[in-house]
Amino acid sequence: MGAGTVIVGTGQGGFQTAASLRSEGYEEPITLIGEEPHIPYQRPPLSKGFPLGQLDFESIQLRPERFYQDHRIDLLAGKRVAAIERATQHVRLESSARIPYEKLVLAVGARNRKLAVTGANLDGMLYLRSLDEAIAVKERLKSAQEIVVIGGGFIGLEIAAVACTLGKSVTVLEALPRLMSRVVAPIISDFFRELHASRGVKVVCDASVSEISGSRGKVQKVALRDGTVYPADLVIVGVGVAPNVELARDSGLGVANGVAVNEFLETDGENIFAIGDCAEHPCIFAGARVRLESVQNAADQAQRVATTIAGRRSCYRALPWFWTDQFEIKLQMAGISQGHDRIVTRGEVEKHKLSVFYFKRDRLVAIDSINRPLDHMIGRKLIAGGAPLTPEQAADESLDLRILEHELAQQKGGPARH
Amino acid sequence: MPKVIYVSAKGDAREVDVPVGTTVMAAALKNGIDGIVAECGGVCMCSTCHVFVDEHFFNRLPPAQDTEEAVLEIAAEERQPTSRLSCQIKVTDDLDGLTVRLPERQR
Numbered sequence: 206m207g208a209g210t211v212i213v214g215t216g217q218g219g220f221q222t223a224a225s226l227r228s229e230g231y232e233e234p235i236t237l238i239g240e241e242p243h244i245p246y247q248r249p250p251l252s253k254g255f256p257l258g259q260l261d262f263e264s265i266q267l268r269p270e271r272f273y274q275d276h277r278i279d280l281l282a283g284k285r286v287a288a289i290e291r292a293t294q295h296v297r298l299e300s301s302a303r304i305p306y307e308k309l310v311l312a313v314g315a316r317n318r319k320l321a322v323t324g325a326n327l328d329g330m331l332y333l334r335s336l337d338e339a340i341a342v343k344e345r346l347k348s349a350q351e352i353v354v355i356g357g358g359f360i361g362l363e364i365a366a367v368a369c370t371l372g373k374s375v376t377v378l379e380a381l382p383r384l385m386s387r388v389v390a391p392i393i394s395d396f397f398r399e400l401h402a403s404r405g406v407k408v409v410c411d412a413s414v415s416e417i418s419g420s421r422g423k424v425q426k427v428a429l430r431d432g433t434v435y436p437a438d439l440v441i442v443g444v445g446v447a448p449n450v451e452l453a454r455d456s457g458l459g460v461a462n463g464v465a466v467n468e469f470l471e472t473d474g475e476n477i478f479a480i481g482d483c484a485e486h487p488c489i490f491a492g493a494r495v496r497l498e499s500v501q502n503a504a505d506q507a508q509r510v511a512t513t514i515a516g517r518r519s520c521y522r523a524l525p526w527f528w529t530d531q532f533e534i535k536l537q538m539a540g541i542s543q544g545h546d547r548i549v550t551r552g553e554v555e556k557h558k559l560s561v562f563y564f565k566r567d568r569l570v571a572i573d574s575i576n577r578p579l580d581h582m583i584g585r586k587l588i589a590g591g592a593p594l595t596p597e598q599a600a601d602e603s604l605d606l607r608i609l610e611h612e613l614a615q616q617k618g619g620p621a622r623h
Numbered sequence: 624m625p626k627v628i629y630v631s632a633k634g635d636a637r638e639v640d641v642p643v644g645t646t647v648m649a650a651a652l653k654n655g656i657d658g659i660v661a662e663c664g665g666v667c668m669c670s671t672c673h674v675f676v677d678e679h680f681f682n683r684l685p686p687a688q689d690t691e692e693a694v695l696e697i698a699a700e701e702r703q704p705t706s707r708l709s710c711q712i713k714v715t716d717d718l719d720g721l722t723v724r725l726p727e728r729q730r
Contacts, residue, residue: 221662228657247664265664269653501669504662508730528668535690537668578667578693585697607696 207233208305210514211296213286213452214312215239216248217500218481220267221507222310227276229515235278236304238296242283243336244270249500251339252363253530256346257370262336289456291474308476308514311453311464312507315446315482315498320355324417329424330440333360342441346371349439353377353427355414357384359529361443362397366531368441369406376435377401378412378427380444388527390548390561393536393573400534409433448483448496461485463496468520470510478513480506489522490570490588491541501526524589526581537581540571540588549599552577560584562599569594579606586610590617625719629656632727643716647709647723648672658725665710667691670698671729672709677722681705684712700726 210226212219215237223237239245245267254260263269273280285299295303317332319325329349331342346352346368354365357379368375377384383394398408413430417440427435448463459465459473463485470478470486481503485496505523512519527538534557545563552559560580563571569592572584583606587594590613598604624640627647631637641650651659651672660671667690676684684707687695691711695702709723 249664249666264649267652269655272655275655500663526668528663528666530666535666578690579696582693582697 208294208307209234209236210308210310211236211238211304211306212310212312213238213296214314214481214483215241215243215245215280215282216312216314216481216503217245217267218312218314218503218507219310220245221504222312222480222511223278224268224272224276225508225511226514227278229511231511231515233307235276236281236306237273237278238281238284238286238298238304240283240285241335241337244268244273244280244282246336247500248334251336252333252360253367255339256343256364256367258343286452289452289458289474289477291456291477294476306476309478310507310510310514311472311477311479311483312481312503313449313452313483315448317442318445318447320414320417320442320444322414322416324419324424327417327419327424328422329419329438330417330442332442333364334446345439346373350374351376351435351437352439352441353435353437354441354443355427356443356445357381357408357410358387358443358445359385361441362401362531363529364441364443365401365406366404369401369404370532375405376407376409376437378414378429378435379408379410380413382410384408384410385529388538388542389536389573390542390563392548392550392554392559393561393575396554396557396559396575397531397534397536400532404532446482446498448485450483453479453483461494465494468522469513469518470506470521478510480510486521488525488541490524491543493543495541497525499525499527524585526585534575537574537578538571539574539581539585540569542571542573545570547596549596551580551599551602562594562596564596564599567595569599583607583610587613590614625714625716625721627714627718628720628722629658630722630724631658632725636722641714643714645714647674647712647714647721649710650714651709656725658729659709660729661710662730667694667708667711670694670708673698673700673702673726673729674707674709674712674723675703675726676705676707676712677724678705680718680721681707683717687711698726699728699730 288297415430416428419425453464464479509521542563547564558576560574574581662671663669
C-alpha cells in the first residue's frame with residue numbers, strides 16, 4: 206500500500222474529497238487534516254438555523270464521528286500544516302510530524318476579511334465563518350439589543366434576518382449603493398431591501414464606516430464617513446473573505462486570486478490539486494478564471510478530484526449554483542451572471558414570485574429565482590446544456606420551460622445532466 | 624421508536640430506529656447509510672437525498688411542496704411516481720416500518 210492521499214482542510218471540499226474517494230472505490234490511505242478542532246460540519250446553517258437555535262452542532266455535522274473510522278479516513282482535527290515538501294512528497298505539520306502523500310488535495314478555504322478601521326478590535330466586534338465564531342455570535346445575541354451588521358452580502362443579510370427574528374434592533378450598513386450587488390440584479394437587491402425593511406431592519410447603503418468606538422474596551426458606536434453614528438452593543442462584520450493561499454505560495458505553487466488550477470483542478474505542482482473556496486479555476490460558464498465560494502463548488506470539485514485520483518481523470522465542468530435564506534425567503538441562483546448585458550424577468554415581484562434571467566450576447570448565463578423553484582431547477586439544466594432560450598421566451602409565462610428542457614435532452618440523446 | 628428500512632440499489636436492507644420528528648435523510652447520515660449524500664444539508668437545493676418510497680407508505684406522506692417537486696426534476700437518477708427527497712420526510716409513529724429504496728447514484 207502506498208502513501209495514499211492527504212487532504213488539507215476539513216470543510217465541505219475536504220470532507221467530500223475523502224467521502225467520494227471511498228465511494229469511488231479508492232483503497233489507499235486517506236488523511237484529512239484541518240486546523241479547526243471539530244469534525245467536519247456544514248457552514249451554511251451557521252448564519253441561519255444555528256444562531257436561531259433550530260439546529261445544534263450534532264445536526265450540522267456532515268457525518269457522525271464514526272463515519273471516519275468506518276471508511277478508514279484518518280481525521281486529524283486541530284492540526285495545522287506548516288509546509289509542503291514537494292521534492293519528497295510530504296506535508297509537515299506545525300508539530301514537525303511529516304506525513305507522506307502520493308496525491309495532495311488543498312481544500313484550505315478562505316478567511317474573513319478584517320475591517321480596517323479604528324476600533325475594529327473592541328470587544329463585541331464579531332465575525333462569522335467558523336463554528337466557534339457562530340457559537341460566539343449566538344451567545345452574544347442573547348443579551349445584545351442593538352446590532353449593527355457591517356456588509357450587505359449574503360452572510361450579513363442572513364445574520365441580520367436572524368437577529369431581527371430574535372427581536373433585536375438591527376441596522377445593516379452596506380458600502381455599495383445596493384445589497385448583494387456583486388452577484389444579483391438591482392430588482393433582486395431592491396426586493397431584499399424591502400423585505401428587510403418590512404420586518405424592521407434598517408438598511409443603509411452607500412454607508413462607508415469610518416470608525417468604531419466604545420468604552421472600557423466594549424463596542425458602543427459605529428460611525429460613518431458622513432458623520433452618522435449608530436449605537437451598537439454587538440457588531441457583526443461580513444465584508445467578504447480572502448482565499449488561504451499562503452501554504453501553496455510558500456511551497457512555490459502558482460497563485461492568482463486563489464491557488465491556480467487547470468480544468469482538471471490540478472495545480473502546477475506535481476500530484477497537487479486545489480479545490481473549493483481557495484482555488485481559482487477556469488470556468489466554462491463564466492468564460493473566465495474564477496474563484497467561487499459555495500457548497501456546490503466545493504462538493505462538485507471534490508467529487509471530480511476524487512474521480513481523477515481514483516483513476517478516471519476528467520475535467521471539471523459543473524454548473525455553479527448558490528442559495529441564500531433570509532427570513533422565510535429563499536433566493537436560488539444558477540449560473541454566473543457576471544458580464545451579462547440583458548436581463549428579463551418572469552413572474553411578479555408584487556406576488557413575491559420572481560425569476561431574473563441573465564443573458565450575455567443573447568446566451569442565457571444565469572437565473573435568480575424567488576419562490577419559483579422550477580425556474581431554478583430546470584434553469585440549471587438549460588444553462589448547463591446551452592439551451593437556445595431567447596429573452597422573449599424567458600419572459601413568456603405561457604412557455605413551459607420543462608418542454609424546452611425535454612427538447613434539449615432529446616437533441617443530446619438522453620436525459621440532460623445537471 | 625418507529626423503524627425506517629433503507630434498501631440499497633443492490634437490494635440490501637437495513638433497519639434503523641428513528642426518533643419521531645427526525646428526517647429520513649438525517650437518520651440515514653447518522654446511521655451510516657451510504658446511498659444518501661445530502662450535499663445541501665437538507666434545504667431542498669440539491670436532490671442528493673432522493674429516495675423511492677414504498678407504495679404502501681407513499682400515500683401516507685404529506686404531499687411534496689413545490690420546491691421539492693422542482694428539485695426532483697434534477698435528480699441524478701430519473702424520478703419515479705413514488706420519488707421523494709428524504710430531507711423532507713419527517714418520521715412519525717404512523718410511519719413505523721417506512722421502507723425507502725435508494726437510487727443507484729445521487730450525483
